[in-house]
Amino acid sequence: MFKNxxxxxxxxxxxxxQASYGQAxxxxxxxxxxxxxxxxxxEPMAEVSLDYVELRGDNGGEIEGDFxxxxxxxxxxxxxxxxxxSGEIEKNELWALYSRAISANWNFxxxxxxxxxxxxxxxxxxxxxxxxxSPYKFEMDAVFFYGEHGSTAFRLEGEYEIKLAQxxxxxxxxxxxxxxxxxxxxxxxxGLSEAEVGFRLMYEVTRKFSPYIGVxxxxxxxxxxxxxxxxxxxxxxxxxxxxxxxxx
Amino acid sequence: MTExxxxxxxxxxxxxxxxGAGALLLGIPxxxxxxxxxxxTATLRGNHFDLSxxxxxxxxxxxERQALTINGGLPGPILRWREGETVTLNVHNQLxxxxxxxxxxxxxxxxxxxxxxxxxxxxxxxxxxxYRFPVRQSGTYWYHSQSGFxxxxxxxxxxxxxxxxxxxxxxxxxYVVVLSDWSDESPQTIYTHLKKDPDYYNRQQRTAxxxxxxxxxKGVARxxxxxxxxxxxxxxxxxxxxxxxxxxxxxxxxxxxxxxxTALFKPGERVRLRLINSASMTLFDLxxxxxKMKVVAADGQNVEPVSVDEIxxxxxxxxxxxxxxxxxxxxxxxxxxxxxxxxxxxxLTSDIRLxxxxxxxxxxxxxxxxxxxxxxxxxxxxTHFKTTQxxxxxxxxxxxxxxxGGWFYGSLAAAGLGSNSPIIHQPSESNFRVDHxxxxxxxxxxxxxxxxRNHKNRYNRRVLTYxxxxxxxxxxxxxxxxxxxxxxxxxxxxxxxxxxxxxNFRDASPLLFRHQERLRITxxxxxxxxxxxxxxxxxxxxxxxxxxxxxxxHTVIAQPGSSISYLVSADTYGRWALHSQMLYQRPGMYRxxxxx
Numbered sequence: 015m016f017k018n019x020x021x022x023x024x025x026x027x028x029x030x031x032q033a034s035y036g037q038a039x040x041x042x043x044x045x046x047x048x049x050x051x052x053x054x055x056x057e058p059m060a061e062v063s064l065d066y067v068e069l070r071g072d073n074g075g076e077i078e079g080d081f082x083x084x085x086x087x088x089x090x091x092x093x094x095x096x097x098x099x100s101g102e103i104e105k106n107e108l109w110a111l112y113s114r115a116i117s118a119n120w121n122f123x124x125x126x127x128x129x130x131x132x133x134x135x136x137x138x139x140x141x142x143x144x145x146x147x148s149p150y151k152f153e154m155d156a157v158f159f160y161g162e163h164g165s166t167a168f169r170l171e172g173e174y175e176i177k178l179a180q181x182x183x184x185x186x187x188x189x190x191x192x193x194x195x196x197x198x199x200x201x202x203x204x205g206l207s208e209a210e211v212g213f214r215l216m217y218e219v220t221r222k223f224s225p226y227i228g229v230x231x232x233x234x235x236x237x238x239x240x241x242x243x244x245x246x247x248x249x250x251x252x253x254x255x256x257x258x259x260x261x262x
Numbered sequence: 263m264t265e266x267x268x269x270x271x272x273x274x275x276x277x278x279x280x281x282g283a284g285a286l287l288l289g290i291p292x293x294x295x296x297x298x299x300x301x302x303t304a305t306l307r308g309n310h311f312d313l314s315x316x317x318x319x320x321x322x323x324x325x326e327r328q329a330l331t332i333n334g335g336l337p338g339p340i341l342r343w344r345e346g347e348t349v350t351l352n353v354h355n356q357l358x359x360x361x362x363x364x365x366x367x368x369x370x371x372x373x374x375x376x377x378x379x380x381x382x383x384x385x386x387x388x389x390x391x392x393y394r395f396p397v398r399q400s401g402t403y404w405y406h407s408q409s410g411f412x413x414x415x416x417x418x419x420x421x422x423x424x425x426x427x428x429x430x431x432x433x434x435x436x437y438v439v440v441l442s443d444w445s446d447e448s449p450q451t452i453y454t455h456l457k458k459d460p461d462y463y464n465r466q467q468r469t470a471x472x473x474x475x476x477x478x479x480k481g482v483a484r485x486x487x488x489x490x491x492x493x494x495x496x497x498x499x500x501x502x503x504x505x506x507x508x509x510x511x512x513x514x515x516x517x518x519x520x521x522x523x524t525a526l527f528k529p530g531e532r533v534r535l536r537l538i539n540s541a542s543m544t545l546f547d548l549x550x551x552x553x554k555m556k557v558v559a560a561d562g563q564n565v566e567p568v569s570v571d572e573i574x575x576x577x578x579x580x581x582x583x584x585x586x587x588x589x590x591x592x593x594x595x596x597x598x599x600x601x602x603x604x605x606x607x608x609x610l611t612s613d614i615r616l617x618x619x620x621x622x623x624x625x626x627x628x629x630x631x632x633x634x635x636x637x638x639x640x641x642x643x644x645t646h647f648k649t650t651q652x653x654x655x656x657x658x659x660x661x662x663x664x665x666x667g668g669w670f671y672g673s674l675a676a677a678g679l680g681s682n683s684p685i686i687h688q689p690s691e692s693n694f695r696v697d698h699x700x701x702x703x704x705x706x707x708x709x710x711x712x713x714x715r716n717h718k719n720r721y722n723r724r725v726l727t728y729x730x731x732x733x734x735x736x737x738x739x740x741x742x743x744x745x746x747x748x749x750x751x752x753x754x755x756x757x758x759x760x761x762x763x764x765x766n767f768r769d770a771s772p773l774l775f776r777h778q779e780r781l782r783i784t785x786x787x788x789x790x791x792x793x794x795x796x797x798x799x800x801x802x803x804x805x806x807x808x809x810x811x812x813x814x815x816h817t818v819i820a821q822p823g824s825s826i827s828y829l830v831s832a833d834t835y836g837r838w839a840l841h842s843q844m845l846y847q848r849p850g851m852y853r854x855x856x857x858x
Binding site for chain 2: 119150178
């Protein structure tokens with residue numbers, strides 16, 4: 015699986031490199047003749063954003079990114095979150111969302127999340143939440159999930175960008191997962207179940223491509239920690255990360 | 263060269279060959295050519311013009327790129343008209359897409375204005391559109407494509423209109439100075455970058471080093487307080503320009519700073535420079551170190567001469583200045599971009615071999631409370647809206663009354679004094695398109711603008727402000743304004759959405775003016791960026807305080823977080839545009855004005 019992560023990362027990187035190379039080609043200037051005067055029609059825009067493509071420690075990694083397509087207020091968003099740790103899949107999620115701008119800095123989200131799981135069964139969640147930027151420029155996502163058999167979950171993610179210099183950013187990141195009930199098979203417990211904290215030092219080679227290094231800490235909490243101990247697993251781990259962020 | 267371009271019958275092939283010669287003249291340091299503006303820019307005279315919109319390869323930065331040209335020129339030819347004549351312009355579009363030419367600042371019938379979607383449907387590929395109108399004014403103007411982002415690719419040119427009656431000033435030399443911004447990236451790419459990352463071209467952001475320096479000099483509490491407003495609003499006081507020298511090369515008459523456009527003078531001569539800002543996204547601060555500039559006209563219309571050291575020229579504006587170099591030497595015409603990320607440079611010299619030192623750029627500006635719209639103390643706060651009072655009103659009961667759509671009636675301040683109306687944010691401003699509203703905007707009429715406010719102390723330079731402008735002719739329409747329209751210029755920087763009153767052009771109904779009415783327009787800039795606003799079809803008579811001699815303008819900079827007022831005589835029927843001249847904000851910050 016380690017090879018998979020690296021393989022996907024490499025493919026995505028090649029794609030992103032091609033996309034940015036393509037934009038430098040003069041023949042691509044052709045669209046700019048288009049007349050939009052009469053005309054101020056809103057054109058939908060597509061964006062691929064790879065927020066974290068990284069290796070974690072010796073046997074882990076993450077790919078988190080999304081594709082969005084839409085206009086000024088309404089967008090379709092497809093999101094991927096794949097995470098491995100100690101050789102096991104921790105997350106393997108595919109999201110399909112409708113996103114609507116509801117205020118200057120916030121978007122409302124609604125859609126579904128599908129968890130692929132190779133060891134147990136896959137499952138679906140309905141997702142409702144908000145994403146945006148709080149005062150003082152904290153980027154935040156808060157999403158509530160409602161799954162089959164009445165199970166519930168809540169995820170809170172936050173990120174902050176500290177500009178060290180014009181092209182150096184230090185990015186602290188936090189993710190908290192809550193569940194409405196215990197699920198021993200998945201190792202998640204009711205209440206706060208797992209917490210992740212990371213720091214990544216990113217260098218903007220271009221505005222669209224930033225490789226980074228960092229540290230990532232995660233910990234099972236409460237019942238989830240008990241389940242982990244019963245399985246004889248560690249409840250926390252600290253690993254180095256190496257990856258990149260890109261958009262196009 | 264000029265002559266050959268005037269025949270419309272050139273085949274595509276000869277046309278392209280002709281362009282090659284043009285490129286040689288443009289791109290190569292012109293030691294072998296006389297350094298007059300005609301070396302690169304043709305001047306076409308008369309009252310019948312054949313203009314052809316095409317494209318050609320240029321190399322301005324070391325990379326081959328495709329530019330859009332008019333008769334092969336980048337910029338296009340200088341059109342020299344005479345006041346009182348009727349001009350005919352056959353504009354042939356050789357592009358594979360629709361195009362148009364708009365005569366910026368020229369008062370024409372609505373169907374000759376060249377505004378696609380309002381005055382006509384644009385010029386289709388391969389077609390020729392005939393513009394024909396009487397020239398009823400004189401001075402310096404310019405023209406540009408109003409289709410898509412074509413202006414960015416070079417579809418710009420100067421218009422010089424000779425007056426019927428003698429001018430109130432004299433000069434021995436006359437040069438056109440067209441300022442523009444060139445990018446190797448396509449306009450669509452620039453726009454996409456701004457949409458996805460509005461800070462894409464900003465290399466002057468706040469960093470941890472700044473913070474450290476600030477904390478050391480001011481202490482933690484003061485630093486926190488100073489930054490709180492900005493952080494709370496998720497705005498940055500370092501968003502000076504959206505598209506910068508990161509991608510732009512700044513040009514004078516199509517010349518880069520390296521190829522140095524040069525104009526000649528003999529000592530003792532008076533030299534008239536017709537300064538035109540035809541840049542897509544750049545406000546320039548222009549000066550000629552060692553020379554005072556006597557401003558004799560603003561936006562083509564004569565003003566009482568005023569001597570200054572420096573002029574901020576917003577996109578779309580023009581100023582005519584007269585300089586009198588007395589000794590045999592060279593001077594730099596130095597035009598820094600507002601954010602100091604680059605400059606355009608030319609030379610004014612008595613000897614073709616001489617060039618002057620290029621000065622260092624000035625300090626990089628930082629936005630202030632004033633730019634957030636906190637320039638004036640609130641005197642009272644209503645539960646429904648915040649109001650501010652100007653010096654012209656004593657009592658609250660005297661304030662004009664607002665009705666729907668931002669129209670004010672009642673006791674409006676006298677013509678020339680500007681607005682005395684309360685600032686009322688429309689309900690339509692409260693949506694996802696608007697990230698900020700100016701609560702107590704100051705009057706921007708005497709504000710030199712971001713980065714220029716302390717220039718006398720800092721550099722001992724006098725900077726032109728709008729309050730220095732006074733028409734040399736009495737105001738023609740002496741009527742008091744019958745009603746006032748308050749328009750809020752709005753935007754969301756992070757989402758890169760721009761609007762007026764929080765409404766996008768597509769969703770907004772046209773502004774209806776009555777034929778022959780005298781009205782006041784007050785622009786309240788709720789953004790933290792200066793907005794050069796261009797009203798087609800009419801003069802914008804700036805209310806500088808003296809109603810007798812209102813200066814006539816066609817493009818007015820609304821300073822960030824400030825308000826500004828001008829009077830309009832709605833004397834020409836038709837459909838017109840009122841929009842920001844900032845190219846990538848224009849699609850949203852745009853309104854149709856309809857005279858009924």
